[in-house]
């Protein structure tokens with residue numbers, strides 16, 4: 235297995251920028267396809283990273299809370315409201331999801347992160363962490379209003 239190298243940059247890179255790692259390798263910061271999400275401050279050489287590898291994010295994006303981290307994967311809790319038409323009320327639903335945690339995104343239990351759907355990476359892993367709650371642009375509320 236290739237050793238994973240993570241380099242912290244003084245400033246947040248822009249998507250499309252090329253960064254040199256300490257071992258001389260060049261890594262290009264990709265666009266993940268979500269306009270309001272900013273790339274992480276750190277750069278890694280993990281091939282299964284949505285920003286610096288070749289893992290494509292497509293499908294659903296959720297806001298979740300990190301429950302536990304175990305190596306390269308993590309367990310997150312997704313909570314949402316489901317409308318019950320018979321009682322005309324919302325009920326709370328929650329589900330635990332196993333996700334891939336890229337080494338360039340720092341997470342700890344209790345953090346709010348964004349996860350995106352990706353190809354199946356393991357038997358129960360088909361989502362990847364794509365950013366933290368604060369890694370968003372100021373345009374995010376404006377973009378969400380247009381979508382409604």
Ligand SMILES: [Zn+2]
Pocket residue numbers: 276277278279280283284285286287336337338339
């Ligand atoms: Zn990365």
